Ligand SMILES: [Fe+2]
């Protein structure tokens with residue numbers, strides 16, 4: 001079974017100092033949101049601290065890990081290999097810490113988003129973008145939205161990141177678009 005302190009230590013040993021600090025920020029913000037939205041606090045903290053465990057693997061290491069462990073690499077991930085850190089992170093946590101499906105999914109969906117996201121996954125996604133070390137123009141507003149409504153906040157972040165990717169001429173993962181459409185339709189009901 002997983003133990004938060006042990007996992008936090010592993011994260012500290014595996015990741016750079018900068019990314020470790022980000023991970024602690026996500027853990028704290030996930031705790032805050034879990035408390036606010038009645039989600040399991042210990043689970044939210046555990047997923048928060050470890051969500052980027054595979055982020056600093058090289059492109060080659062990611063592709064090799066995916067290949068060896070039968071992780072499906074889609075067309076977008078073949079080009080934007082960095083995206084794979086989510087699926088790989090989930091797989092590592094399954095094998096190493098025996099994470100539940102729900103916890104694995106929250107890690108799996110933290111980068112592109114997915115229409116199957118539950119409350120925990122939304123909390124992790126939002127915590128990743130609103131933790132205390134993040135710096136961008138409308139962060140204060142995004143935090144306000146996170147306090148108000150998880151779905152509205154998620155939609156705002158998705159719009160922001162889709163727009164940014166389009167402006168930079170970068171690929172947008174279809175899962176991100178599907179989630180945005182679903183949230184838009186749900187919020188209009
Ligand atoms: Fe990440």
Ligand SMILES: [Fe+2]
Nearest residue numbers: 022051052128
């Ligand atoms: Fe992150």
